[in-house]
Amino acid sequence: MMKKVLASCAVLGAAASxxxxxxxxxxxxxxxxxxxxxxxSVSIALGAAGPANRLTLGASGLLPGDTMQRAVDxxxxxxxxxxxxxxxxxxxxxxxxxxxxxxxxNGLQMKIDSCTNAWTExxxxxxxxxxxxxxTKSVVxxxxxxxxxxxxxNLASVAAQTTDHLLVTLTLPSAAPNTMQGLSSSLTYTxxxxxxxxxxx
Numbered sequence: 001m002m003k004k005v006l007a008s009c010a011v012l013g014a015a016a017s018x019x020x021x022x023x024x025x026x027x028x029x030x031x032x033x034x035x036x037x038x039x040x041s042v043s044i045a046l047g048a049a050g051p052a053n054r055l056t057l058g059a060s061g062l063l064p065g066d067t068m069q070r071a072v073d074x075x076x077x078x079x080x081x082x083x084x085x086x087x088x089x090x091x092x093x094x095x096x097x098x099x100x101x102x103x104x105x106n107g108l109q110m111k112i113d114s115c116t117n118a119w120t121e122x123x124x125x126x127x128x129x130x131x132x133x134x135x136t137k138s139v140v141x142x143x144x145x146x147x148x149x150x151x152x153x154n155l156a157s158v159a160a161q162t163t164d165h166l167l168v169t170l171t172l173p174s175a176a177p178n179t180m181q182g183l184s185s186s187l188t189y190t191x192x193x194x195x196x197x198x199x200x201x
Contacts, residue, residue: 040083044157044193047073051118055168055189057126064176067169069130071119074164074191076157084196085158089149090140091190098183104144106176108185112140114154115165130167145170145187152191 047053054070062068076085092110094101100108116134123129137154157164168189172180 041078042083042085042193042195043076043078044085044088044191045075045077046191047075051121054126054128057128058186059126059170062172064172064180065174067171068126069128070168070170071121071128071130072166072168073118074155074157074166076160076162076193078160083160085193086196088152088155088158088191088193090152091148091150091192092146093188093190094146094185095188096184096186098185099180100172100183100185101146101187103180104146106173106180108145109142109171109173110140110145111138111142111169111171112152113137113167113169114139114156115167118165119167132167139164139166142171149192157193 046055049056051071052073055072057070059066059068074088076083090112099106113132114137115132116136117132119130119132121128121130139152139154140150143150155164156162
């Protein structure tokens with residue numbers, strides 16, 4: 001009897017092993033693909049100090065009717081082909097401040113124009129004057145010097161790897177009153193580029 005029981009157990013064990021082999025023996029196949037995703041960049045910059053950037057030059061002794069002109073290059077210099085812009089805006093602030101920038105009517109007035117070529121600079125620093133050998137366009141119409149997110153129009157630099165040749169003109173109105181005498185303001189120009197509209201890639 002004991003031999004029969006052991007023989008039966010051996011048969012059952014073998015059957016279990018065969019059944020186990022059937023459970024884990026499956027056909028498989030695999031494949032894969034790899035792709036790289038990378039980001040572009042939004043980067044605008046002003047020209048190097050010199051004829052391509054005179055915005056850091058101040059002026060003194062302004063009288064009603066006087067103007068100060070400052071040329072500056074604005075470049076969209078991100079990764080070529082991936083960083084077009086939707087828009088560029090300008091914010092101007094003053095610190096220290098005075099009636100020169102807080103009086104929107106009789107204080108400093110600003111306009112910005114562009115030239116298709118670099119502006120031709122004449123005169124003695126800081127009293128430069130400029131002429132354009134190409135085509136001029138209005139970027140900002142005459143307005144009070146201080147403003148937040150001022151839209152810049154007619155810019156070439158919304159396109160990647162493009163530079164705008166800008167001329168910033170500040171004027172102290174002829175109607176500036178005696179209260180404007182002996183004042184000083186320190187102006188800061190902040191240009192902000194905004195990425196193009198999101199799209200499929």
